[in-house]
Amino acid sequence: MHLSISGVSKSFGDGSRAKLVLDDINFELDSGEFVALVGSSGSGKSTVMRLIAGLERPSSGTITVDGNPVRGPGSDRGMVFQKYSLYPWLSAADNVAFGMRLQGRSRSEVRERTGYFLEVVGLQDAANRLPRELSGGMQQRVAIARALAADPKVLLLDEPFGALDLQIRESMQEFLFLLWERTGLTALLITHDIEEALLLAQRVHIMAPRPGRIVRTVEGELDRSNLSHLRVSTPFLELREELAQQLRSLDGTLV
């Protein structure tokens, strides 16, 4: 799998009132990579994700998956939203099975894969519970399992832990990292949290607002064998602080 975003710009509105929200975005993503886009609100990072998902069309530039231009949403690009994306009338298991049923997979395959992916996210015991009976963290794990079960080439994560409490957010970050290590999934993470991006992604693109653009790319060569250790290690904290300052100055000069 090779995802390529080249020269992508996006404006909303027409004519003189058109507002440029993304200006000349370029980056690539290959199989097995974990890449993050970090920026404050207004940097257009969610719009980048919606363009890749095919939920919006770029005003100019091209987005291709394995050389094929993106023309609309499809199951090769799975997406996890920040919240409220589980179907409230379906149990956890039926939510996980939802995409596979849309795709018309056989009953036995749906059952088998549902069980497998519930186990992958550690929720086999919650299979029959409704979303409202699950905690926020569990709900997001179901959403991730549902996206993975549909067998996407790349997983698009739009602030997946943004609505969770700090404690749960940290354990979900470790969960996602282990999942990536174990399953070899390809992921693009959108977040405003620099720590989250640096912890999880091998490559971090820093975005600036008005108009949204990538101003810096950091290749994180950090030792990820122990995430909770990494969180408080000196090189990590220094890098985090440096990027935080850069983001603050980008916001400050433009407000």
Next chain:
Amino acid sequence: MLGHPWSLGIFGILAVLLVWQLIAGSGLVDKLFLPSPEAVVKAGSDQYARGILIKDLVASVGRVGAGFALSALVSLPIGIAMGCSRVICQLLEPLIGLIRYMPAPAFIPLLIIYFGLGEEPKVLLIFIGTVFFNTLMIMDAVKFVPSELRETALTLGGKGFQIVTQVVAPYIAPQVIDAYRINMASAWNLVIVAELVAANEGLGKRISLAQRFLRTDEIFVGLIVIGLIGLAIDLGFRLLMRRACAWAN
């Protein structure tokens, strides 16, 4: 006893019955205008014994059932289409917005001219009086389906019609049931109006006959029976909601 959610409501009803009994029993008001509760119960059991009550009930419930079923069936696809498609919404919303402000009873003369005095005009009156409200309420429900739910389905490989049947329809089910429950009240109003104008039997017809013979006790019977059926239907819809859409409670 007082802890039960219905206990206060039942107390309220009993209080009104008591006041009624006291006023009727005091002789302050002419029996002709205010029959006693016993007289009303007697008039009701007489009607039941003569088979009139059941016949009227079947006639009125049948008309409401037919007219409202038609309205529910027509409004569901149109409401969903208007909620999903901006073009269809822009095409139909002004039209429906206009017709819905025409009072349904004002259609009665036209319906009688077109269809005579049989069942059709009554059923159609109920249809006309409820279909536009049902449609607009369903359209609104569709518009409030969270975009995340639709978009998730799209990114899982769902196609247009699947989104309607697998996402929109289940999500709006509770609001649709609620819209039907609310508009059912208008259906009951309209069937009585239609029967007051022209009918051989029915609860509304019975009331207008009772008026002609100054049988206030029978008018009371009609009113109370209509109220009880309305309440029963309302509770039925609530039960359906609780059973079919447990997730929404």
